Amino acid sequence: MTPMAEDLLSVLEPKSAKGKSAKIALPKGLDRAKVQRMYRLMVQTRQLDDRAMKLQRQGRIGFYVPSIGQEACAVGSAFALSDKDWCYPSYREPGAALAVGVSIQAMIHQLYGNAEDVTKGRQMPVHYAFRKQRYVSVSSPIGTQIVQAVGTAMAQRIRKEKAISITYFGDGATSSNDFHTGLNFAAVYKAPTIFLCSNNQWAISCPLGQQTASDTIAVKAKAYGMPGVRVDGNDVLAVWQATSEARARALAGEGPTLIEALTFRIGPHSSSDDPSRYRPNEQLETWQKKDPIERLKKFMKSAGMWTEAFEKEVVESAIDEVNAAVKHAETVPLPASSTLFTDVYATMPPHLVEQQERLLALEKAQGGAEIDKNAAFPL
């Protein structure tokens, strides 16, 4: 298990200069309503994840990637963004999508890949894309979004706009060439980018120690010439604070920041993964005690921001919203066969027109293709 380093930024477990426990101080810029909102977003994320995993087990959706245990990383950071900032997520930040204003219904349509999914069933579940919320299309190959986020930030800087980009990735992605290239480009151009690494300590079955020999991930920032901040990733207030500070630096023209949010993947990598094959149970139990929702709740109780009635309303409304969204999504058919050919190009070129016409004529004559009921991911 990775020990909590002394330099870990924490709000919920503050230490005095002598290393003793100190009184919790709410970061400047946060208030009761905002803390309650972040709590709600984390609960919604948990409920969405929980239900989606069950839907996958029931064979109602094909695949899922849970973020259980990591809600604070996504929610705390995305809650610090403005409505002009751009988000380049990986596949494990549903909380960020909710925080920037995506609806649970829109996300659940995507899980079903149905005709109301804005991405028209073009990708596996959790590969969201929401233009209105500037939440860029999720890619499966690791790290590719990192350099793209830098490009958007370079454009924001060229355009002199008061906006930044944030990109999310895990500890595994820090080994990818796009991580190196992205941090290098961003630092050279002082691009207003935040690199948010949710260090959940496992890349599928590969533990952190086999991913990097570096003491921390945050320390890598030094070589690129940017601040590296290490934050308690299960402390939503600390993640919010670190992101807000990085955002202020970016807007002030001071360039990018690498934030390492130390957390833990409580669940499997995906619905296809069984972590009991490779991960020690003691590590899981240790981190289950640091649940980000429970920790925030404890603080809210002590600060008079939490009541039983509030809890009931937050949890029940999240469950109700997820249930209603699932119920509706299951009534929506798959996208029409003709949509297979749209959006390849802005204007459909002749060879695709020809293929579309042939397919539709064949469907008319012989009926459509049949779904292979044995097809499941992975086989």
Added chain:
Amino acid sequence: MTTMTLLQAVNSGLKDIMQDDDRVVVFGEDVGINGGVFRATEGLTKQYGEERCFDTPLAESGIIGVAIGMALYGMRPVPEIQFADFIFPAFDQIVSEAAKMRYRSGGEFTCPMVIRTPYGGGIRGGHYHSQSPEAYFCHTPGLKVVVPSTPYDAKGLLISSIRDEDPVLFLEPKRIYRSTKQDVPEGVYEVPLGKARIARAGKDVTIVTFGAMVSICEKAAEDAAAKGMDVEIVDLRTLLPLDEEAILTSVAKTGRLVVVQEAPRFCSFGGEISAIVAEKAIEYLQAPILRVAGFDTPFPYSLEHVYMPDAKRVLAAVERAVNF
């Protein structure tokens, strides 16, 4: 009108479109103050400043990756890859990211950008400065692939590519960067994508080709004419999406097809042309479809002149088709 080389026409196209559209930004290795190793971006930094034409760190995947992020945001990036042989570190960003962004996001995000890169042999550049990688990219739905063969087309196609709503790989035949001159209009003008050009009209045999091979085929056609064979040359200009109609119309007229390319033959773009003609125009064919291509070897250095199709090899194929 100004008389320009193909290289000057590319430079002129960049200058004029940057004036016309302030979303256009140009970047890559050594493209700033140095004007690019071939000088295609000469003077752009001076004219438009370092925010619109600038040097990048030496990382192709980064150059294309940041271009994608700019395009998504609403800019019109025109990144340069110094030699097409160096493009492969960016392959993932091109084929899985830029090309797929519109489709995979259901049209939520689009990626209009033009990747300029000099390609092809004939400059004594050996394996790492000579390849013709078009087939890899033509296998990629969502991408457009454009190859000019004249100065006029280079400028017009480049401007059309930059104005296009989809990502374009713009392959510049560096062997003919400075070999010929042509009158090129001042200011912006378009040569439409997806439309081939009849470089030479003829009735006996069709040659389908593109890029630097067009002038090789024109030489072969002259030699064929001296032997009484009338060659038609279709210069594709855009490989993807392909102007099938121009090819099929020509083959219906001549009844014979020779495809000429620099790249190795196996699984190449010429194979696709052959398949399309076999599927859609076999009733017109009076001879087998023939391909003249680079050999299925890596690109050599000392024996470059042996490796690359020349007018003699093209003429031999024309004679074989006509005499079948």
